[in-house]
Amino acid sequence: MSTWLSEFLKRPVTAEPWSHAGKRQVYCLVDNVRQPRVLEQLYQLTGVSHIEQVFQGTAFAELNQVSPLWLHVDVQSPALSEVARLCQARRSGVLLTSNTDPSKALQHARRLLQMHSPTHGAALARFYDPAFWSALALTTASPFLFGPWHSVYTPPAHPDDRMWRVWEQAEVVSEVSHDVGYPLRLPDSTLPAADEIRWWYWVRAYQAETAGSLADEQLPRVLANLRLLVEHGVDEGRHLGPLLPHLSQRSLREHPRLMEVLRSELPAFEKIQRLEI
Known part of the structure; x- marks a missing residue:
């Protein structure tokens, strides 16, 4: 298992992340693309306020129609559980807490929109993707990642799982000059870690952590087999999903007959039929 996935x-x-908020405010960042009807749903909730488009007023303002949404949620409101559900569905968002001025908490989200990676240079960063945030928190030591935020909570992958992972910084950076520390410069390890955790989310969306049918110790083999299948053109969820119960049993790469099928020019659905795993 990779170091990043293990960590x-x-x-x-x-x-219940909100139960740890104390006197801090609770906010949500939700992906407007993964949840295309999210605004309609949010406006029906009591206890949700100050809904903002994160791209507004940034270099990405022209993309406002696909901007992630920032919202303040009353910690005493029953709407919190519905907002949490929206975050969890399709890996659509994160919850966070902060005791700074609300405008500064939002400003920090806007500062994080652009990051610099060794591979892609300066680029739009979907830091509100739970998998990518997890990778950022694991690989980026800079206090500028959290800024004035105290905690970020990433949702579980499966509806039957309830446990959110907790990301906190020991010392909150309350005041940050606009031109210091941003855009964040990512280490080489961030994108590979994000890829690993995205695969984890994909697998666990099919096989709940609490179901007991797939142990964490089996994940390295499953992920290696999934990458091998994708490498050979079997890359659609409708093909990969049904194979999951079998992918922990053996390494496909070690079986010449299976590799011969994968290397063939057959369409993906025929490869699956012939693999007979």
Whole structure:
């Protein structure tokens, strides 16, 4: 198992992130693309306020129609559980807490929109993707990642799982000059870690952590087999999903007959039929 996935699995968890907020404000960042009807749903909730488009007023303002949404949620409101559900569905968002001025908490989200990676240079960063945030928190030591935020909570992958992973910084950076520390410069390890954790989310969306049918110790083999299948053109969820119960049993790469099928020019659905795993 990779170091990053191992560290991710060791993170502290909580079933109700808002119960740890204390006097801090609770906010949500939700992906407007993964949840295309999210505004309609949010406006029906009591206890949700100050809904903002994160791209507004940034270099990405022209993309406002696909901007992630920032919202303040009353910690005493029953709407919190519905907002949490929206975050969890399709890996659509994160919850966070902060005791700074609300405008500064939002400003920090806007500062994080652009990051610099060794591979892609300066680029739009979907830091509100739970998998990418997890990778950022695991690989980026800079206090500028959290800024004035105290905690970020990433949701579980499966509806039957309740435990959110907790990401906190020891010392909150309350005041940050606009031109210091941003855009964040990512180490080489961030994108590979994000890829690993995205695969984890995909697998666990099919096989709940609490179901007991797939142990964490089996994940390295499963992920290696999934990458091998994708490498050979079997890359659609409708093909990969049904194979999951079998992918922990053996390494496909070690079986010449299976590799011959994968290397063939057959369509993906025929490869699956002939693999007979």
